[in-house]
Amino acid sequence: MVARARSGGLLALALALVAVLATLTPGAAAPALAAPAPAAPDPFFAYTGAKPLADYAPGAVLKTRALPYTLAGLPLPLRVVQVVFRTTDQRGRAVAGVTSIVKPLAGTTKRVISYQSFYDSLDPEHGPSRAIAGSRESGAMAAHVETVLMSTFLLQGYAILMPDTEGPTADFAAGPEYGQVTLDGIRAALAAPGTGIASTAKVGLIGYSGGAIATNWASVLAPSYAPDVNRRLVGAAEGGVLVRPAANLGYVDGSRVWAGVMPMAVVGVSRGFGIDLTPYLSDNGRQVYDELQKAPILDVLGHYPGLTWKRLTKPAYADPARIPAFVTTVNQLNLGTRPTPTVPMFIGQGTGGELEGTRASAALGKGDGVMIAGDVRSLARQYCAAGLPVVHHEYPLSHFTSVPFWLPEAIAWLSARFAGRAAPSNCASIAPGNPLTPLRAAG
Template identity: 60%
Template sequence: MGHRRLTRTRTLAAAVAAVLATTALVVPSPVGAEPAPVGTGALRAAAPSPFHTYTGARPLAKIKRGTVLKTRVVTYSLQGIPVPLKVVQLLYRTTDQRGRATANVTSIIKPPVALHPDRVVAYGSFYDSLNPKDGPSYAMSGGTSPGGNAVHAELALVTPLLLAGNSVVVADTQGATADFAAGPEYGRTTLDSLRAAMSSPAAGIAPRPDIALLGYSGGAIATGWAAALAPSYAPEVNRLLVGAAEGGVLVAPDNNLDYVSGSRIWAGVLAMALVGAARAFEIDLRPYLNPYGRRVFATLQKASITEVLGAYPGLTWAKLAKKRFRDPTKVRPYVRAVNRLNLGQAPRPTTPMFIGQGTGGEVEGTPGDKPGIGAGDGVMIAGDVRTLARRYCAHGTRVQYRQYPLSHFTSVPLWLPEAIAWVEARFAGVQAPSSCGSIAPGTSLAPLPVPRRRR
């Protein structure tokens, strides 16, 4: 990457990070808001658009994963303002967190000049919302919800990839019901979106293209799980992968919930992730919640991360739970869910990895002195990420690990240029560098013991 392009990328990333950080810190608290009726984790939202709805006669379960069900071409819309970018959107068959057949939408952003139809970047969006209508496909096709603004900010992040002539595939990684933080589902929707994109004539992608995965924060959930699941779930996609670049990585959700518990900015994500996991696994957490916990869960049913960041300072699981359930590790459905979402227990990827992680979380109001956890970027734990990287190395995966002394938001301007340069080098056929052998030990990623059923 040339000096001018690198400078431009740093500037764009810094601007986007600043906008997102500012948005997060000024959102008013919804704690006192009148709650909606309490759900059990099932989504209570407006019906999906006709394009997002599968109406075929053949049952989805009998349709091959990645099959294109509908196609449309739209002009990218930035909060209703047309942008001169062509977007091919596909409704395709995929699999939800519980292994059931479902339909989802992916968006292929076409470059202004298709210099490399044989190169595809699967970009994981950090739209992080419990409302499906905040997803990339809605935002790009004219959606105006505030929660979709993250998608528009990300357009700046992927601009260097588009200018280089690459197609960028952006799936609604959280699926049709916005199952926030349900990592395996993110991975499956990503892999099936690539199957769909490669089979669609409208996408204009060459047969057997080189594919790179790229994502930060919520997008790293998609990138990391797609890389891990590809060898078994989509081996034909795995053979085309040249590498996966991720930053701000969620590894073991139970560790993260302990890390952000009681923090100033990120504590609300604890409840948001619990709502997402309950929805994904169809768990009813109401028996474990106190009245305040039920109000918070009800309020968050369609919340986006822009509404939650900074809105619940000091929130902990204990403040949400009934007295006898104040230790979440004694709640059987919780333990079973977080164990299944632990990336450290997932299969190891075979494609090269670039992994970046910050350690300056104090800036965003999350202390880094909790025993057994240590430093993080405010929401993600550096020790967890190091242990994950070391495990990949032990498995034979080439890993370049970069650690930044910055917070979750402020690490982006450092991570993004390095990640894009790393991806471009993989496309050019350069062997991936490796930090294996020099990555410091991290924290435990062992699964939690599952409590016995209460009689």
């Protein structure tokens, strides 16, 4: 299946990613943590109306604006409508979300792609909306790469939605909030004027890594949180999937490239769920926690090689299961305990994490460096057992280097769903994975 990736542009992207990773291999110097460039928040993204947000229905349009797609100050020949809408954060509070709608190149379309970005940041100013509006911050640049990745759909006349999935406070890794923002962003895009989207449009979900968090949670939550959106969904394609964060913590512990995601997730989850984990942190852990408050993923990867949970926490909490708030929170993020989606799914996952400095785990098996292949297999099998059509593919590559091989397969699969073809399934060939049991509190 790896050989099916034929695009020269995608292979060039893979080579570029490998070149970046070469600087992060054992023996190489870790990149310096870049100080975030100051940015004046754009007032458009804040809701300042007199009516309480809670009085609006989820997905209600609060304001819109039209602008050209701007790449670091350079306007491009793509027209965008940005929408501020009412959504729901991780704690159930009414907040203002934002999505950017890249309009179809001509006329009106009945085909819409909701693309969930892997911008992965603890700074709201790094969302794709900011990049599209002209931000020059390095943490916001992922959106431009991702627009190129979705160019196939644009050239075929689709509209592309790019929601700021982490919400207005950048609640990194808070999966249910990602899903709610995604679903309300679709509601808002379907209701907003001047988008070039037909009232009868169908929607496909797609995302990788952090975008897969949003894609899977949106799929899971749609039947209950947004049944009106669920009826329009044709399918969900995702890759590099986070299933059970408590297990991922053990997988990346002490790794070369991905260890810094541990404290990054502590910041994001603490913020999203409104809990304080700092009393459990060591002096070193508190220092790392403080310096990551607005960090993008680019300032984390490879910067904390070999970092362990034990170094982040006080000795009494070397086992995370001894932190009650942590146990309660990560168990809410376990997709294995949530309902099965009702739309067909394409799921891709790498197994070559050693390429990014993460060894296979004796307990958890292989992964792509940050996500665990056995957990993804189990989730796919769980969906299959419930009768959902699932295509699951594994690639003998890492998190970054799997992208060029996952992407063309995901695009082809999703395009077939829009064409009305029956969703295929390879459920019978998916190997067993890991138990998706919740974390048990330690006594």
